[in-house]
Amino acid sequence: MIEISSVSASYGKHQALDGVSLNVGRGELVVILGANGAGKTTLLKVIGGLVPALSGRVVMAGNDITAMPAHAIVEAGVALVPEGRGIFGEMTVRENLLLGAFPARARAGEARNLDLVLGLFPRLKERLAQTVRTMSGGEQQMVAIGRALMTSPDILLLDEPSLGLSPIMCKELFQILARIRDAGLGILLVEQNAKQSLKIADRGYLIESGRIVGEGAGAALKADPAVQRDYLGAG
Ligand SMILES: Nc1ncnc2c1ncn2[C@@H]1O[C@H](COP(=O)(O)OP(=O)(O)O)[C@@H](O)[C@H]1O
Ligand SMILES: [Mg+2]
Numbered sequence: 658m659i660e661i662s663s664v665s666a667s668y669g670k671h672q673a674l675d676g677v678s679l680n681v682g683r684g685e686l687v688v689i690l691g692a693n694g695a696g697k698t699t700l701l702k703v704i705g706g707l708v709p710a711l712s713g714r715v716v717m718a719g720n721d722i723t724a725m726p727a728h729a730i731v732e733a734g735v736a737l738v739p740e741g742r743g744i745f746g747e748m749t750v751r752e753n754l755l756l757g758a759f760p761a762r763a764r765a766g767e768a769r770n771l772d773l774v775l776g777l778f779p780r781l782k783e784r785l786a787q788t789v790r791t792m793s794g795g796e797q798q799m800v801a802i803g804r805a806l807m808t809s810p811d812i813l814l815l816d817e818p819s820l821g822l823s824p825i826m827c828k829e830l831f832q833i834l835a836r837i838r839d840a841g842l843g844i845l846l847v848e849q850n851a852k853q854s855l856k857i858a859d860r861g862y863l864i865e866s867g868r869i870v871g872e873g874a875g876a877a878l879k880a881d882p883a884v885q886r887d888y889l890g891a892g
Pocket of ligand 1: 668671673691692693694695696697698699700
């Protein structure tokens with residue numbers, strides 16, 4: 658459904674991505690594993706239209722979205738949950754979620770999407786009137802994912818959603834991502850938590866210094882000795 662072909666990106670002279678190609682299908686959960694500085698965030702920002710691609714293409718459901726502005730990429734069905742969540746701490750859970758329904762593609766489905774989000778995250782249902790700033794890290798991550806789902810995406814991009822969460826919260830989060838995938842969305846998940854993310858991933862890619870250096874089925878990557886040495890050591 659989304660196809661990234663030979664994408665490169667730079668910050669000034671520093672090349673952060675060098676010919677990255679990958680794809681995510683409908684109903685598929687794909688994880689990108691890589692150390693700090695490998696280019697994971699940059700890749701999601703290029704897909705989301707927040708960093709320009711120097712070369713290469715991003716094609717979503719047959720439409721070239723490479724040079725589109727970020728809001729048009731959301732309208733094309735791509736939702737980014739950024740690192741650090743990008744939610745509004747002084748607003749309530751309900752206000753944050755409803756902001757997600759702003760894109761034209763999402764307005765008609767607002768009530769249905771809100772039902773879907775509150776079904777996935779019952780904890781948010783009890784706390785619709787709570788100010789987001791006063792919630793735990795895990796709950797705030799739920800609000801961020803909920804807001805992205807309110808845009809009616811076909812594909813969800815997540816930048817290290819497990820960062821800073823307790824092991825239990827992290828497990829719960831990944832189980833919910835698996836349910837979102839089972840509902841038919843494509844998910845591109847960037848993670849340093851290899852152990853948990855490979856448990857739910859259909860496929861994965863390894864990224865190092867801006868290049869894809871490996872790929873495979875989730876289970877195959879988990880069993881690969883090199884992956885275990887480089888990515889599963891601490892997990
Ligand atoms: N705004 C920026 N300006 C300059 N260099 C950046 C910027 N953002 C990231 N970089 C550099 O680009 C490389 C990739 O960063 P990033 O995509 O954030 O990696 P990751 O998310 O895998 O940790 C790193 O070397 C980082 O220092
Ligand atoms: Mg990052």
